[in-house]
Amino acid sequence: MSATAPIVSRMESAARPPVAIDEERPASLDEESAAWLRDLRGQGPARDGAVERLHALLLRAARFETGRRRASHPHLRGDLDDIAQEAADDALLAVLARLDDYRGLSRFTTWAYKFALYQASVKVRRRSWQGREIPVEDEAWNVLASAETPPEDEAEQSELLRAIRDGIASALTPHQRTVLVALALNDVPIDVLAERLQTTRGALYKTLHDARRSLRRELAAAGYAVGEGRKEVS
Amino acid sequence: MTDADGKSRAIARALGPVGPEVSCETCFELLDRYVELEVEGADADAALPGLRAHLEGCPACHEEHESLLALVSSERP
Numbered sequence: 001m002s003a004t005a006p007i008v009s010r011m012e013s014a015a016r017p018p019v020a021i022d023e024e025r026p027a028s029l030d031e032e033s034a035a036w037l038r039d040l041r042g043q044g045p046a047r048d049g050a051v052e053r054l055h056a057l058l059l060r061a062a063r064f065e066t067g068r069r070r071a072s073h074p075h076l077r078g079d080l081d082d083i084a085q086e087a088a089d090d091a092l093l094a095v096l097a098r099l100d101d102y103r104g105l106s107r108f109t110t111w112a113y114k115f116a117l118y119q120a121s122v123k124v125r126r127r128s129w130q131g132r133e134i135p136v137e138d139e140a141w142n143v144l145a146s147a148e149t150p151p152e153d154e155a156e157q158s159e160l161l162r163a164i165r166d167g168i169a170s171a172l173t174p175h176q177r178t179v180l181v182a183l184a185l186n187d188v189p190i191d192v193l194a195e196r197l198q199t200t201r202g203a204l205y206k207t208l209h210d211a212r213r214s215l216r217r218e219l220a221a222a223g224y225a226v227g228e229g230r231k232e233v234s
Numbered sequence: 235m236t237d238a239d240g241k242s243r244a245i246a247r248a249l250g251p252v253g254p255e256v257s258c259e260t261c262f263e264l265l266d267r268y269v270e271l272e273v274e275g276a277d278a279d280a281a282l283p284g285l286r287a288h289l290e291g292c293p294a295c296h297e298e299h300e301s302l303l304a305l306v307s308s309e310r311p
Contacts, residue, residue, distance in 0.1 A: 064305050106266035110306055114266050117301045121294070157241040164248050183293075184247040190294045202258040205292055212250035212291075219249075226249060 033108035040099060054095065057109060059088035061116035069124045076127055083127060087119035094119070125189035134196055135186040136178060163219055171218035176211035183208055255287035261295045269302045273310055 029037070039050035062084040070080060094115045102111050168177055182188040183204070194204050219226045256264070264282050271278035279286045289296045 061305060065301050068301060068304070106270040110266040110270055110302070113305055114262065114298070114302055117298050117305070118262065121298055121301065125294070154238050154241060157238065157245065160245055161241055164245065168248075180248065184250075185244065190292070201294060205258045209250065209255075209291070212248070216249055216252075 029104045030107060033104065036108040036112075037099070037102070040096070051092070051096070054112065055088055055092050057112060058091045058095070058116040059084060061113040062087035062091065062120040065117045065120035066124060069121070073124060073128050076124065079127055080124075083123045084120060087116055087123055091115040091119045122191045125191045126195060129189065129192040134182055134188055134193060136181060160219075160224060163222060163224055164215065167215045167218040167222075171214050172211050176207055176214065179204055179207045180211040180215075251287040251291040253287050254284045255291060256284040257288070258292060258295055261285060261288050261292070262298075265295075265299060265302060269299065269306050272303060273306055 028034075036050065036054075039046050040054065041047075042050070063081070065087070066080040066084045070077065073080075076083070091112075095112050102108060105111075168180060172180065179193070182193050183190055190201050190204055190208075194201050197204070216226045264285055268278045268282050268285050271281055289299050
């Protein structure tokens with residue numbers, strides 16, 4: 001991808017106008033980012049020292065992420081520092097392998113942080129679901145879309161939920177149904193489902209995106225105001 | 235969470251964001267730039283269209299955006 005090429009989502013390119021991205025490259029790198037690049041591309045003690053500092057930076061970012069997840073994953077408390085260490089190690093390899101991809105559109109440290117945060121968050125999600133079955137049932141839709149008389153202000157929501165439930169059954173492929181029910185209804189983290197289905201986050205999100213689009217089309221054809229002019233349902 | 239909140243969330247997660255959105259891969263590529271624009275007070279959504287919609291539709295990318303924004307913000311005066 002060049003610095004000036006428009007970025008068009010693969011998901012949207014067939015159906016929508018290209019999404020142009022303003023990616024103007026800064027005139028020059030800031031001094032600190034330039035020093036990181038120079039040292040990491042160098043040799044000898046200067047490079048060794050830079051790699052060590054980079055690992056420390058990535059470990060700090062990974063611990064920042066595991067710290068944010070501590071309260072919501074109390075059962076992982078004893079594992080979080082190991083997860084942060086593994087995340088920093090993997091992020092270091094990723095950053096060094098992709099050094100030429102850094103285009104100076106942000107500070108080097110910001111660019112590097114995202115690798116550590118990604119590694120740490122994926123590992124926390126996967127560790128948290130280790131040994132757990134992936135729920136594939138869509139019973140929760142039936143509860144949400146219950147035929148019991150809802151309060152008046154929820155009637156519109158309940159009707160839309162029933163239409164969504166029916167649309168999931170009639171308009172989606174079995175794979176789309178599995179992915180949408182797991183991710184959107186049962187709150188299975190996308191990285192966990194990707195690991196179980198031996199695919200990637202990007203490929204699964206593309207399936208989810210296509211499923212959502214099919215669902216919106218089905219609902220629009222049935223007269224529901226979804227899609228571009230969708231009414232907000234409060 | 236009330237029943238109405240639960241229903242609203244379920245509808246939003248089933249139908250996803252409306253409008254063009256970038257993929258997870260593109261989101262990762264652009265996330266550092268997007269966060270720096272946010273921290274600088276610039277119009278990140280105008281500069282990088284499609285990224286906000288993706289963050290609304292993808293809980294994992296959303297969490298990573300929140301974390302990067304919090305980390306970078308904590309280091310800037």
